[in-house]
Amino acid sequence: MDYEFRVIVEKVSVTSQKVVERDTIKIYDIKPPDSILDLGLRHEEQISLLSKVQSHLLAEQSKLIDPGYDACPKCGQKISKNGFKESKFHAVFSDHKLRIQQHCCKNPECNWNSGPTTTSVFGTDIHPDLAKLQCEQGALHSYRDAASNLEKMNAQRRSINNHDRVKHLTNQVGERLSQENQEPPGEEELLVPAQELIVQVDGGHIPTKEKDKRSFEALAGIIYRPTCIELVDQHHRRITDKSCVISAKDDELQTIKTYLYNAALRQGLCKETRITALADGASNCWSVILALGPHCHSLELILDWFHIAKKFQNIKNALGENFSESLEKAKWSLWHRNVDESLQKLTLIRDNITDEQKRSKLKGLQDYLENNRDYLINYDEREKANKPFTSQVAESHIDSIINARHKRKQKMQWTREGAHNVLQIRALMASDEWEEKWLEYVMPSLEKTA
Numbered sequence: 180m181d182y183e184f185r186v187i188v189e190k191v192s193v194t195s196q197k198v199v200e201r202d203t204i205k206i207y208d209i210k211p212p213d214s215i216l217d218l219g220l221r222h223e224e225q226i227s228l229l230s231k232v233q234s235h236l237l238a239e240q241s242k243l244i245d246p247g248y249d250a251c252p253k254c255g256q257k258i259s260k261n262g263f264k265e266s267k268f269h270a271v272f273s274d275h276k277l278r279i280q281q282h283c284c285k286n287p288e289c290n291w292n293s294g295p296t297t298t299s300v301f302g303t304d305i306h307p308d309l310a311k312l313q314c315e316q317g318a319l320h321s322y323r324d325a326a327s328n329l330e331k332m333n334a335q336r337r338s339i340n341n342h343d344r345v346k347h348l349t350n351q352v353g354e355r356l357s358q359e360n361q362e363p364p365g366e367e368e369l370l371v372p373a374q375e376l377i378v379q380v381d382g383g384h385i386p387t388k389e390k391d392k393r394s395f396e397a398l399a400g401i402i403y404r405p406t407c408i409e410l411v412d413q414h415h416r417r418i419t420d421k422s423c424v425i426s427a428k429d430d431e432l433q434t435i436k437t438y439l440y441n442a443a444l445r446q447g448l449c450k451e452t453r454i455t456a457l458a459d460g461a462s463n464c465w466s467v468i469l470a471l472g473p474h475c476h477s478l479e480l481i482l483d484w485f486h487i488a489k490k491f492q493n494i495k496n497a498l499g500e501n502f503s504e505s506l507e508k509a510k511w512s513l514w515h516r517n518v519d520e521s522l523q524k525l526t527l528i529r530d531n532i533t534d535e536q537k538r539s540k541l542k543g544l545q546d547y548l549e550n551n552r553d554y555l556i557n558y559d560e561r562e563k564a565n566k567p568f569t570s571q572v573a574e575s576h577i578d579s580i581i582n583a584r585h586k587r588k589q590k591m592q593w594t595r596e597g598a599h600n601v602l603q604i605r606a607l608m609a610s611d612e613w614e615e616k617w618l619e620y621v622m623p624s625l626e627k628t629a
């Protein structure tokens with residue numbers, strides 16, 4: 180081994196370029212790598228090196244922290260420097276101690292001492308970038324998984340990343356968002372009036388801790404301009420700009436109605452807007468959508484073809500191949516808005532079946548169509564006219580907002596409020612606004628928890 184590799188930090192005078200301080204923070208051997216593992220630095224070593232560099236930088240910065248005292252805040256007399264006080268600081272990947280200048284009052288009877296901390300100076304001792312990671316993990320995974328993921332990313336366990344802290348912060352940020360969503364867009368938001376909007380409302384069930392209940396319902400709405408549908412390939416579309424809202428509150432739909440209206444305003448809702456609304460047929464979904472009625476030019480309600488097709492598929496699976504052709508025929512009639520014909524075809528199938536369970540499944544489909552008769556349209560014409568009639572694209576979004584976090588782990592049990600808050604972050608992520616807005620919500624939540 181002829182050489183070694185030194186990582187050195189230097190403090191240099193900007194004007195003279197003279198090195199004032201110089202520290203070797205790490206020396207690595209330079210030797211031929213035996214395997215790919217030896218190439219560069221291992222995960223843990225990278226974090227450790229970063230932490231050492233940070234410590235040196237923080238030591239320099241700490242000296243310059245001005246806690247902001249000119250005179251004694253207690254008695255108004257002069258103050259003098261009184262050494263340094265150590266205080267915690269949690270950076271993204273490492274924990275540090277800052278040494279902050281301490282002051283005391285010169286008046287011997289006053290006895291005031293500044294006792295500065297990172298929190299007293301900055302409002303928090305957690306770097307917002309760490310808080311962002313915690314929120315993202317907390318919004319996408321169970322709190323225990325979030326803590327464990329953070330530990331893995333960080334190649335070490337840190338008490339700052341424990342699941343209670345992740346839970347607390349995620350909840351705070353979600354609560355802040357929940358309040359914000361109650362507000363209509365501010366005047367500073369540039370709103371372009373929309374001639375047309377598409378809105379979809381859908382529900383999902385979340386397992387609960389509430390007594391005597393297995394789950395409660397959350398409703399999600401998504402709203403966008405038809406011009407924002409982009410063809411990815413022959414089978415896939417995506418929505419380039421959309422607003423997603425969600426509520427798990429048990430308040431007779433008040434919250435979701437307000438959220439959806441405010442989201443619609445952000446997407447350009449005005450008196451001239453024609454809204455096409457797609458829903459799965461549940462009555463609460465329709466009533467959420469109908470609340471937009473007074474604010475737009477027209478509101479067209481359509482039973483989402485995606486859900487119809489899904490229901491037919493479920494029955495097909497239950498009934499088996501023998502009935503698949505007749506079911507297709509019933510579906511075909513429905514596609515062309517021959518509702519009675521379709522219902523008759525379904526009755527005919529039912530008459531040929533003795534199994535009670537299968538019969539009741541068919542009856543269920545018939546009731547569903549009957550209940551939503553007013554919202555059935557000529558889907559065939561609609562498709563040919565290139566107008567929206569199915570939520571296939573965004574359906575996956577609504578599903579993923581609720582399900583990824585709340586359904587996957589059956590052992591997770593939620594309170595409505597806890598679920599509601601965490602879902603606000605997911606909705607902001609689904610609206611593609613998290614990256615742009617996170618600091619606005621994370622920062623005040625950090626200061627509040629400090």
Ligand SMILES: [Zn+2]
Pocket residue numbers: 251252253254255256284285286289290291
């Ligand atoms: Zn004093």
